[in-house]
Structures are given as C-alpha cells and as structure tokens.
Amino acid sequence: MWLAVDSGNSFIKWALLGGNSSLVVEYADSNNLQALSKAAAEADDAWVSHVGSVQQAARLRTLLAPCGGGNFLISQAHTAGVKNNYQPPESLGVDRWLGLVAARIQFRDLIIVSAGTAITIDAVSATGVFLGGVILPGLNAMQRALADSTSLPLAMPVQANWPPMDTISAMTVGAQLAASGAVLTFRRRQLAGAAIIITGGHADTLKPWLPGARIVPHLPIRGMMRLREI
Numbered sequence: 596m597w598l599a600v601d602s603g604n605s606f607i608k609w610a611l612l613g614g615n616s617s618l619v620v621e622y623a624d625s626n627n628l629q630a631l632s633k634a635a636a637e638a639d640d641a642w643v644s645h646v647g648s649v650q651q652a653a654r655l656r657t658l659l660a661p662c663g664g665g666n667f668l669i670s671q672a673h674t675a676g677v678k679n680n681y682q683p684p685e686s687l688g689v690d691r692w693l694g695l696v697a698a699r700i701q702f703r704d705l706i707i708v709s710a711g712t713a714i715t716i717d718a719v720s721a722t723g724v725f726l727g728g729v730i731l732p733g734l735n736a737m738q739r740a741l742a743d744s745t746s747l748p749l750a751m752p753v754q755a756n757w758p759p760m761d762t763i764s765a766m767t768v769g770a771q772l773a774a775s776g777a778v779l780t781f782r783r784r785q786l787a788g789a790a791i792i793i794t795g796g797h798a799d800t801l802k803p804w805l806p807g808a809r810i811v812p813h814l815p816i817r818g819m820m821r822l823r824e825i
C-alpha cells in the first residue's frame with residue numbers, strides 16, 4: 596500500500612492506495628496532522644503534495660517516518676505529457692501542477708479551478724501545454740479581508756439569499772461572484788470554449804455560478820495516482 600497525501604493550507608487529505616482499492620479520501624484540519632499517523636503506519640511509502648510552511652513540511656516528515664518520511668513532489672517542467680513553462684517551473688504550487696497532470700488524461704482544453712484556502716484558475720490545452728493561471732484569495736479569505744478592513748461582520752460562505760438583500764448575503768454572494776467571474780473572464784481571455792473542472796473544499800459553492808462545470812474531487816491525489824501509473 597502507498598499513501599497519497601495532499602497537504603493544503605487549511606486541510607490535509609490522504610488516501611491509502613494500492614492493489615484494486617478504490618479512492619477513499621480521509622481528511623483533517625492542517626493543525627491536526629496526528630490524524631494521519633494510522634495511515635502512515637499501514638503504508639510502505641508515501642507521496643506528498645505540500646503547499647505551505649517549511650515547518651509544516653518538517654512535521655509531516657516526522658509523522659511519515661514509519662513509511663520512509665515521504666517523497667515530497669516538486670512541480671516539473673515536462674512530465675506526464677504536461678509542459679509547464681511557469682517561471683521557474685518548480686515554483687508552480689505542486690497542488691496546481693498535480694491538477695494539470697490529472698486533467699491531462701482528458702485530452703481536451705480545460706480550465707482547472709481549485710477552490711480551497713486560495714482559489715487558483717489554470718488553463719491547460721488539449722495537447723498538455725500549461726497556458727498560465729491566476730491566484731485569488733479563497734472564499735473564506737475574502738470574507739476575513741472584508742471583516743478586517745471594515746466594520747462588517749465576519750461572514751462564512753454557507754448560506755446566502757438571492758437577490759442579496761441583507762449584509763451577509765451581499766458579502767457571501769459578492770465573494771462567489773468575484774471568484775466565478777474571474778473564472779469566466781480568464782477562460783474568455785485565455786482558452787475560450789474550454790471545459791471547466793472544479794476541485795477543492797468550496798467546489799460545491801462555486802459550481803452553481805459556472806454553468807456546465809464539473810466537479811472532480813481531490814485532483815492533486817488523482818495527479819499522484821497518474822504519476823504512479825506511468
């Protein structure tokens with residue numbers, strides 16, 4: 596068995612894989628890495644997609660010691676049919692790169708939206724060329740920014756009324772439109788007609804604003820699975 600670990604800024608997600616087992620993803624708050632230890636004890640080795648602090652990476656290495664400390668992946672310039680011209684290629688968030696690797700399997704023009712702590716919007720051509728991407732604050736971060744810089748309350752992106760006729764709905768829908776509007780503008784500018792796939796904790800929240808978009812959960816873990824295959 597091998598362990599795929601997707602360590603994001605808010606949540607850590609992991610799956611024990613191997614044999615004919617299907618993808619079952621567990622998750623915990625990034626402050627509660629200990630939750631990973633049982634899976635680490637069961638695995639022969641671990642591959643890790645980590646974004647965030649070096650201190651968190653060190654904590655992960657310690658926890659993953661029972662299965663070799665973890666192979667921490669780095670974005671590559673040309674691997675798995677994905678051409679990554681980011682400057683420099685290794686500075687592309689490894690979660691974004693693994694998303695490109697996973698999406699590449701579809702052989703079509705795609706916009707990949709990852710809606711987590713941050714929101715990333717990336718374009719990849721049907722031939723596997725990464726055509727650039729943008730980074731926005733995530734939906735929670737947008738609300739925190741508003742609450743920190745005004746006397747507005749802290750709204751969490753759960754429920755909102757349409758049309759927005761109260762403060763919380765106005766703030767909540769505002770963030771959702773900022774994110775989904777950015778997706779549509781980016782697609783129009785860079786890869787018109789591309790299909791949209793959404794991943795990450797807020798995928799369900801953004802989907803209603805992106806007609807035709809499809810949710811593909813756990814894209815970084817799927818990218819790791821793809822890399823193990825080839």
Ligand SMILES: Nc1ncnc2c1ncn2[C@@H]1O[C@H](COP(=O)(O)OP(=O)(O)O)[C@@H](O)[C@H]1O
Pocket residue numbers: 602603604605606607710711712713733735794795796797
């Ligand atoms: N099931 C869920 N429903 C709604 N929001 C969620 C869910 N799971 C996670 N989130 C939210 O999504 C964000 C984390 O998503 P995730 O993709 O794991 O981000 P990251 O990779 O940055 O840790 C957090 O802001 C969290 O509150």
Ligand SMILES: CC(C)(COP(=O)(O)O)[C@@H](O)C(=O)NCCC(=O)O
Pocket residue numbers: 603604605646647686687688689690691709711712713714715730733
């Ligand atoms: C943009 C991100 C912060 C997203 O992280 P997440 O929201 O998934 O926790 C991460 O992919 C990252 O740290 N990227 C490095 C910078 C870059 O991609 O240019």
